[in-house]
Amino acid sequence: xxxxxxxxxxxxxxxxxxxxxxxxxxxxxxxxxxxxxxxxxxxxxxxxxxxxxxxxxxxxxxxxxxxxxxxxxxxxxxxxxxxxxxxxxxxxxxxxxxxxxxxxxxxxxxxxxxxxxxxxxxxxxxxxxxxxxxxxxxxxxxxxxxxxxxxxxxxxxxxxxxxxxxxxxxxxxxxxxxxxxxxxxxxxxxxxxxxxxxxxxxxxxxxxxxxxxxxxxxxxxxxxxxxxxxxxxxxxxxxxxxxxxxxxxxxxxxxxxxxxxxxxxxxxxxxxxxxxxxxxxxxxxxxxxxxxxxxxxxxxxxxxxxxxxxxxx
Numbered sequence: 001x002x003x004x005x006x007x008x009x010x011x012x013x014x015x016x017x018x019x020x021x022x023x024x025x026x027x028x029x030x031x032x033x034x035x036x037x038x039x040x041x042x043x044x045x046x047x048x049x050x051x052x053x054x055x056x057x058x059x060x061x062x063x064x065x066x067x068x069x070x071x072x073x074x075x076x077x078x079x080x081x082x083x084x085x086x087x088x089x090x091x092x093x094x095x096x097x098x099x100x101x102x103x104x105x106x107x108x109x110x111x112x113x114x115x116x117x118x119x120x121x122x123x124x125x126x127x128x129x130x131x132x133x134x135x136x137x138x139x140x141x142x143x144x145x146x147x148x149x150x151x152x153x154x155x156x157x158x159x160x161x162x163x164x165x166x167x168x169x170x171x172x173x174x175x176x177x178x179x180x181x182x183x184x185x186x187x188x189x190x191x192x193x194x195x196x197x198x199x200x201x202x203x204x205x206x207x208x209x210x211x212x213x214x215x216x217x218x219x220x221x222x223x224x225x226x227x228x229x230x231x232x233x234x235x236x237x238x239x240x241x242x243x244x245x246x247x248x249x250x251x252x253x254x255x256x257x258x259x260x261x262x263x264x265x266x267x268x269x270x271x272x273x274x275x276x277x278x279x280x281x282x283x284x285x286x287x288x289x290x291x292x293x294x295x296x297x298x299x300x301x302x303x304x305x306x307x308x309x310x311x312x313x
Contacts, residue, residue: 007117015118022161028204029106029153034106041076043093045077051098054070056087056295067090071296079299083298083302084132093129093131095129123233128227128230130226132224133219136219137219139217140216141215143173148231151227155225158198158218159217161196161209161213162214163195164213173186175251175257176251179251186214238263242270245274
């Protein structure tokens with residue numbers, strides 16, 4: 001448990017609505033030195049390559065920008081932050097709790113606080129990351145398979161949350177996400193916004209939304225810093241196994257799954273199936289087909305990118 005409480009506002013109704021509707025509570029992380037510009041710059045400079053992604057919103061096609069993945073190429077942390085502030089970039093420092101023990105201690109303290117406020121809450125798995133994104137950057141309509149918490153540290157953004165049922169999300173989309181790891185591979189129609197819960201998100205706010213609820217994010221005209229927490233309770237882990245197994249049955253064997261039960265004989269059969277087939281070549285290919293590094297940051301013009309030769313061919 002951290003000496004200073006992370007959760008600063010959590011009402012009885014938040015506990016009741018947790019997991020059923022988007023819940024916004026207060027936190028103190030935006031005041032922590034772990035998220036100062038100097039600390040973030042130092043963290044970026046030493047961050048392991050296998051644990052970060054830097055994206056550019058790329059070329060526009062109609063009303064949509066398509067993200068491309070790049071490399072920091074040893075640029076200083078301060079220059080990276082300036083590049084993000086001037087560009088159309090999105091930096092994801094994944095697994096920060098595994099990379100730096102300070103953030104591991106922070107995550108442990110946070111989950112202890114939630115368990116203290118909600119005695120039935122127990123995360124069997126947990127992880128955290130830091131998102132640093134450009135003014136006006138977006139995260140398109142997508143779904144996450146673990147449970148999610150989002151903490152706003154700096155800047156402002158608008159969040160859109162959609163119902164966790166058809167037509168907003170389908171079983172097929174969840175299965176495809178489980179197989180490919182691409183949560184953005186989900187169909188979207190502009191009229192979905194008529195049914196969205198929309199929230200302006202500012203420093204000192206944290207939001208949790210229902211499991212499998214699609215959502216999207218639009219930054220205001222200011223650089224944003226957020227911390228993400230993903231967690232899996234026992235029901236969430238079981239649902240993930242079922243999605244993976246059903247995806248294997250549908251896409252690997254051409255069989256339409258009929259059950260999404262997370263208990264009983266059918267569940268345990270699927271638990272064995274997904275573990276057995278998780279590393280077969282066609283599934284591994286699905287997960288690695290979208291990992292091409294296409295650019296590096298431009299050191300001479302911060303905010304710009306330079307295409308790598310393989311991407312320019």
